Amino acid sequence: MTPDTIAQHYIAAWNETDAERRRALLTETWSEDATYVDPLMAGRGHAEVSALMAGVQQRFPDFRFALIGKPDGFGDRVRFSWGLGPDGADAPIKGTDFVQVEGGRLKSVTGFLDQVPAA
Secondary structure (H helix, E strand, C coil), X not given: CCHHHHHHHHHHHHHCCCHHHXXXXXXXXEEEEEEEECCCCEEEHHHHHHHHHHXXXXXXXXXXXXXXXXXXXXXXXXXXXXXXXXXXXXXXXXXXXXXXXXXXXXXXXXXXXXXXXXX
């Protein structure tokens, strides 16, 4: 798996609104005990990570994730930036995620929020 492929699978899971299809993506591309953590939330395992994704989709129903720039990585580590916003517009929310891969599947994700609108 290339850094680009890993990032594309990751973004696809965050954008999948159908819970069953999202769960299938997680099963295929995330390890069973994968962890996700960012400044606002954390989860372990497919069910918790899927719930986090659903929560973001509910909070921002008209927004989609998109990659910003080119993912890169070495060894079992991948880094990429993303934007969350309406299609066709500059994303008001941006971040950078660092991923550890094990056996071709995401093992852990540490997310950083680079740009968040003032409340």
